Amino acid sequence: MDFSEDQIQRYSRHILLAEVGVEGQEKINAAKVLIIGAGGLGAPIALYLAAAGIGTIGLIDGDVVDLSNLQRQVIHFTEDVGRPKVLSAKDKINQINPDVNVITYQELFTAENALDLIKEYDFIVDGTDNFPVKFLINDACVLGKKPFSHGGILRFEGQTFTYVPGSACYRCFFYGPPPANAVPTCSQAGVLGAIAGMLGTIQAAEVLKYFTGVGELLTNRLLTFNAKTMEFRTIKGKHNHKCPICGDEPILTELIESEQAVCDLQNHKKQ
C-alpha cells in the first residue's frame, strides 16, 4: 500500500512511533474489525479505530438511538435519536476518516448468523450489554478461531481481556452465564458514562496492538478497574482444561443461545 501525502499526514503520529511506523500503519489500514454493539463501548471503540485508519469496520446492532444513550454513547448525537445506531455510527466514522470502509448490519448477533459474520473479519470486539451475547461471541470466536476483545462495564467498574486462539477464553474465567436476571445490565443498574470511554479505549488499544504486534496483549489476564478508587488490577488466568468450549473435553461443540437471550429479546421488543 502506498500512502498519499494526506494519509502520511493523517497517520503521522502513528508513523512516528518506532514500534508502529509505516509498516504498522499499513497493517492497520489493511485490517478488518467487527464491532458487536454500537453503544457505550462500541462508540469509543469505533471512533478510535476509525481515526486510526482500520481499513474495514463492521458494525452490528439492531437498536435505534435513544435519548438515554447519549449520556455515554458518544458516537451518537442528539439529532440521531430514533435513527438506527449502525447508520448513525457509520456517518460519524465516515466524517472522521473517509479511508474507512464501513459495513453495517442492523440486526442482532445470533447463533444463526455468528459464524458467517465473524469469518469475514480479522478481529472481533465485544461491545454488547448482556451475558448471552457475550458468551455467544466467545463461543463463536473460539469455534471460528478468531481473536476478540471482551469488555464489560457496570456502575463504576469495567473489565476486559483479549482472546487469541489458545489463550484463556471467557468461559475459562467465568464458565457460563450467571443465573438469568441475577446480574443487572447497564440499562437496569446504571453506569457512569465515562466508564464506557475508559474501557472502550482500552479495547481499541488492544485491537491496534494486535495488528501492529506492539507489546503484550491482555491475554491470560483479566483487567478490572473501579473508578471510585481508580484502582486497576490485572488478574492472571489460565487456559482451563475443564473449559466447556476450549477445554480438553469440550461440552459445547456448536453455538447455543442461553435462556436470558429470549428474556432480553422480549424486553427489547417492549421498549
Added chain:
Amino acid sequence: MSTLKINGNVQEVNLPTSVLDIIQLNNVFQPDMVSVQRNGEFVLKDDYSNTLLADGDEVDFLYFMGGGSK
C-alpha cells in the same frame, strides 16, 4: 495463622479453610455473580466446599460485568 491473598490483599486465616468459607468470611456480595480463581485457576461452583486452601494461596473473586451497549 496462615495467610492468603484475597483479591490482592493479604488476609490471615486459620486452616483448614475452603473456598466456600472464604466467600462467607469475606461477605462476598451476591456469590452467584462471582467466578472464583485460585492461583489463576478457575474453581467450579460445585467444588467450593471441598477445595481447601493452602498457606500463600491467591484467591480472586471475579464479578460478572454485563454492560456496554444499550
